[in-house]
Amino acid sequence: MNLDLSQLTHWRREFHRFPEIGWSEFWTTARIADYLESLGCFEILMGKQIINPDFVRGRKQAVVDNGLVKAKAYGMNEKWLDKMEGYTGCVAVFDSGKPGKTVALRFDIDCVNVTETRIPTHIPNTEGFASINDGFMHACGHDAHITIGLGTALWIARNKDKLSGKVKIVFQPAEEGVRGAAAIAASGVIDDADYFAGSHISFCANSGTVISNPKNFLSTSKIDIRYHGKPAHAGAAPHLGRNALLAAAHAVTQLQGIARHGEGMSRINVGVLKAGEGRNVIPAEAELQLEVRGENKTINEYMTEQVMQIAKGISVSFDVSYETEVVGEAVDMNNDEELVQLVEEIALQQPQIHSVNADYAFNASEDATVLGRRVQEHGGKAIYFILGADRSAGHHEAEFDFDETQLLTGVNIYSGLLQRLLE
Numbered sequence: 001m002n003l004d005l006s007q008l009t010h011w012r013r014e015f016h017r018f019p020e021i022g023w024s025e026f027w028t029t030a031r032i033a034d035y036l037e038s039l040g041c042f043e044i045l046m047g048k049q050i051i052n053p054d055f056v057r058g059r060k061q062a063v064v065d066n067g068l069v070k071a072k073a074y075g076m077n078e079k080w081l082d083k084m085e086g087y088t089g090c091v092a093v094f095d096s097g098k099p100g101k102t103v104a105l106r107f108d109i110d111c112v113n114v115t116e117t118r119i120p121t122h123i124p125n126t127e128g129f130a131s132i133n134d135g136f137m138h139a140c141g142h143d144a145h146i147t148i149g150l151g152t153a154l155w156i157a158r159n160k161d162k163l164s165g166k167v168k169i170v171f172q173p174a175e176e177g178v179r180g181a182a183a184i185a186a187s188g189v190i191d192d193a194d195y196f197a198g199s200h201i202s203f204c205a206n207s208g209t210v211i212s213n214p215k216n217f218l219s220t221s222k223i224d225i226r227y228h229g230k231p232a233h234a235g236a237a238p239h240l241g242r243n244a245l246l247a248a249a250h251a252v253t254q255l256q257g258i259a260r261h262g263e264g265m266s267r268i269n270v271g272v273l274k275a276g277e278g279r280n281v282i283p284a285e286a287e288l289q290l291e292v293r294g295e296n297k298t299i300n301e302y303m304t305e306q307v308m309q310i311a312k313g314i315s316v317s318f319d320v321s322y323e324t325e326v327v328g329e330a331v332d333m334n335n336d337e338e339l340v341q342l343v344e345e346i347a348l349q350q351p352q353i354h355s356v357n358a359d360y361a362f363n364a365s366e367d368a369t370v371l372g373r374r375v376q377e378h379g380g381k382a383i384y385f386i387l388g389a390d391r392s393a394g395h396h397e398a399e400f401d402f403d404e405t406q407l408l409t410g411v412n413i414y415s416g417l418l419q420r421l422l423e
């Protein structure tokens, strides 16, 4: 049975009004769970059922607390809070009760720190569904992703008797900053998946097109290093201080000088250095925020290990204590040919799709790869594709909006995949 676009548009517009930043998607998660529960055929997993706390990246408690206060003010269904255990996101499990494959689908749910434009020609303004959360906006299209996930869930509910096996729909928190996927992967919740699929709307692709096999996903780790020294009078007793700023400064030059890997491209950028309190005080605190990237996981791991060595070595040389924190990560991933073929076939059956483009260099990072790789490492197959949609501005810009008719195309592709894999 076909879904109608008006239901999808309604969902998208509702989620667009209440954007929440990574790890604070309490209203969003509760709303998704309410819808899923109303469908009556899903088990809803949350909290530590889907999050391994040891692999949670870049989650700031103040942001979480602030998000929860707002979510309650928006009228979230608070019955879900106990089950969430402080963590956002959920996984909907459909079990047909019949033997068959397990398919995991992933949709990210967070917004970005952008204030939505007030210009009157912007459709969310004319239609009255602009963000009510100042400084936050669904400016990357993850409201579309949530909607396509829910639309696919609705399709499952309407076609459940025809399906075999299982479907696990992952509504992932904190994609921005590549923070959320690692904790879900490490929970093991999709380790039994035979197939994995994820996608992004728009980017480089217009309405009517699908990029079935984007390449060059960069592996990356986002790392913070903090040095803790000891303050002292800079004139009278510098020898009694321990200089965290100096340690950090030396760290920067050593980090940028890491010997490059011979087997492929690598990158490093120390983007932030914060240190010191006053001109006449030996600086006791310093923080570096950096990222490394690599053409593949091995090279990125090499870069990350070198960063950790330098962080440690510097702490010894300057007699300061230190800590490192991985605040985000993504890996490279190659799509499996079987799924590329399948997505192409299904896409071309959609009347609104006129072209499928296999080759496109992504040259960026996306943490769906962490989940896709996890499935591949357990013997399953994975794909990440791009669903074309015309847009009014670049991703992460205040004027960003997209062609809502492609929501239906998205649901049709995912439901087409389930039909082929599970019927």
Ligand SMILES: [Zn+2]
Pocket: 140, 141, 142, 175, 200
């Ligand atoms: Zn995005």
